[in-house]
Amino acid sequence: MADAKVIPFDDDRSRSGGAQRSARRRAAGPAVGTAALSALPGQQDAMQAQKAVQGVEGAQAQEGARRGGWDRRIAGGLAFLRRRVTGEYEVDEFGYDKELTDQVLMSVLRPMYEKYFRVEVKGIENIPSDGGALIVANHSGTLPLDGLMLQVAVHDTHPAGRHLRLLAADLVFMMPVVNELARKAGHTLACAEDAERLLRQGEVVGVMPEGFKGIGKPFGDRYKLQRFGRGGFVSTALRAGVPIVPCSIVGAEEIYPMIGNAKTLARVLGIPYFPITPTFPWLGPLGAVPLPTKWTIQFGEPISTDGYPVEAAEDPMLMFNLTDQVREQIQHTLYKLLVERRSVFF
Numbered sequence: 001m002a003d004a005k006v007i008p009f010d011d012d013r014s015r016s017g018g019a020q021r022s023a024r025r026r027a028a029g030p031a032v033g034t035a036a037l038s039a040l041p042g043q044q045d046a047m048q049a050q051k052a053v054q055g056v057e058g059a060q061a062q063e064g065a066r067r068g069g070w071d072r073r074i075a076g077g078l079a080f081l082r083r084r085v086t087g088e089y090e091v092d093e094f095g096y097d098k099e100l101t102d103q104v105l106m107s108v109l110r111p112m113y114e115k116y117f118r119v120e121v122k123g124i125e126n127i128p129s130d131g132g133a134l135i136v137a138n139h140s141g142t143l144p145l146d147g148l149m150l151q152v153a154v155h156d157t158h159p160a161g162r163h164l165r166l167l168a169a170d171l172v173f174m175m176p177v178v179n180e181l182a183r184k185a186g187h188t189l190a191c192a193e194d195a196e197r198l199l200r201q202g203e204v205v206g207v208m209p210e211g212f213k214g215i216g217k218p219f220g221d222r223y224k225l226q227r228f229g230r231g232g233f234v235s236t237a238l239r240a241g242v243p244i245v246p247c248s249i250v251g252a253e254e255i256y257p258m259i260g261n262a263k264t265l266a267r268v269l270g271i272p273y274f275p276i277t278p279t280f281p282w283l284g285p286l287g288a289v290p291l292p293t294k295w296t297i298q299f300g301e302p303i304s305t306d307g308y309p310v311e312a313a314e315d316p317m318l319m320f321n322l323t324d325q326v327r328e329q330i331q332h333t334l335y336k337l338l339v340e341r342r343s344v345f346f
Contacts, residue, residue, distance in 0.1 A: 076103075094194070095183030098163070105185050106155055112145075113152040116292050117251060121157045123299035126245055129160045132199035133302070134237045135206040136326050137247035138225055138334065139214030142256035142275045145290065146215075146249050150206060151185070153297050165198050166206045167191075171271070192236050199240035206247075207233045212272040216261070222253035223338060225331050231323035234305075238313040243302035246326050248333035251295030254344050256280070293344050296337050300329050 080103055083089045091097045113119050127133055137150060147166050154164040167190035173179045188194045190207065198205050208214060213226040237244050260276030280287030303326065312318055 091184075094165075094186070094188045094198075096165070096186040097184040098186075100184050101163070101186060102155075105181070106152060109148055109152050110156070113149055113156070116290075117149060117295045119149055119153060119251075119295040119297060121153045121297050121299075123301075124153075124157045124159075126299045126302050127154065127158055127162065127204060128243065128302075129158075129162075130202065132202050132240055132242035133204050133245055134195075134199060134233060134240075134242055135164065135204060135245045135247050135299070136233060136330070137206065137208050138223075138249055138330055139208035139210040140217070140222065140249070141215055141252035141290075142258050142277070143290075144215055145255065146252040147206070147208065149252075149295060150247065150249065150297060154204060154206075162204050164206045165203050167195055167208075169211060192232055195233070195236045196240050199236065199242045209233055216258070216273040216275070218261070219253075219257040219259055223250070223334050225327055225334075228323050228327050231319035234319050234322045234326070235313040238305045238308055239310075241306045243304050243306075244322070244326055245302045246300040246329040246333070248298050248300065248330050248337060249295065250297075250334060250337040250341065251293045251344075254293045255290035257291075291345075294341070294346055296341065298333055298337060300333055303329075 080099070083099070089097065089099055127135070135150075135154075137146070140146060147168075151164045151166060154162055163186060165186045165188065168182055168187045169190060172182050172187065173189060188198070195205055195207070209228040210226040211229075217224075217226060234244070256275060256277050258275045258277055262274040262276060266272065266274040277287065279289075303322070305322075308318070
């Protein structure tokens with residue numbers, strides 16, 4: 001008969017097995033008790049009632065917040081109208097109305113910026129937080145919507161909430177309604193004197209040197225920069241001692257594909273060009289609706305001008321070199337953004 005094997009009580013396996021069983025019993029005990037309590041009808045009714053009360057209180061709190069938000073909006077709107085009626089608002093020497101721009105004009109443009117063109121902004125940190133700066137951008141799109149979207153981009157995405165003061169052509173200030181709105185929005189005539197004064201006051205000024213040559217070019221020449229003039233914007237930046245920030249806008253070229261130009265009609269109407277697109281004038285007013293393209297606005301590395309002497313603004317060779325540098329940087333960035341984008345509309 002084989003010897004029986006004796007397992008001592010202090011054997012490790014016995015202890016570990018007992019510990020595991022004890023742990024399982026301890027874990028199982030409260031779980032069973034909780035399950036039993038949860039199964040009580042009275043307890044369930046109390047918990048459901050408590051959840052219902054919490055849900056009602058949460059809904060009431062949300063409704064109160066919404067009502068408070070609407071109350072504040074209505075109060076703000078009434079106060080705004082009162083100031084408009086009584087004339088208790090300020091405009092600067094150029095006619096810029098900051099309150100009207102922030103509360104009305106930006107609110108009107110913002111849905112087109114966010115929902116229609118879905119503008120993506122890059123390099124906004126290249127615009128300084130304070131002090132003057134000159135933003136130089138490409139111009140396109142048949143109608144100058146790119147300037148308005150650029151203004152919203154600076155206003156809404158810059159950490160300091162800066163305002164862009166655009167330099168506009170003479171034609172803008174010859175049109176009755178457009179003239180007044182442009183002044184209120186902070187735009188001013190594209191002349192060196194006004195631009196330098198704004199820059200010395202610490203404003204962010206925007207210029208599109210291509211002018212009508214840019215927005216009126218045919219669709220086949222899209223994203224090919226036109227001549228930048230004689231570099232007047234460079235001399236203005238040099239005299240004011242502010243950085244030049246190149247800006248590239250992709251997406252505006254396709255909103256109104258210009259396939260023709262009725263030059264005779266344009267001369268009769270006294271406008272630089274009369275665009276013919278796949279939808280205009282064939283569809284009448286409906287043809288004036290822009291295509292919902294996807295936009296990208298990129299601000300490039302600023303070009304410093306404060307290191308040049310005062311007389312540098314009169315050096316034609318320096319003007320040419322800096323103008324060419326800005327133009328090349330914008331053109332290079334345009335090509336880069338075009339390669340990166342997936343589609344015209346997405």
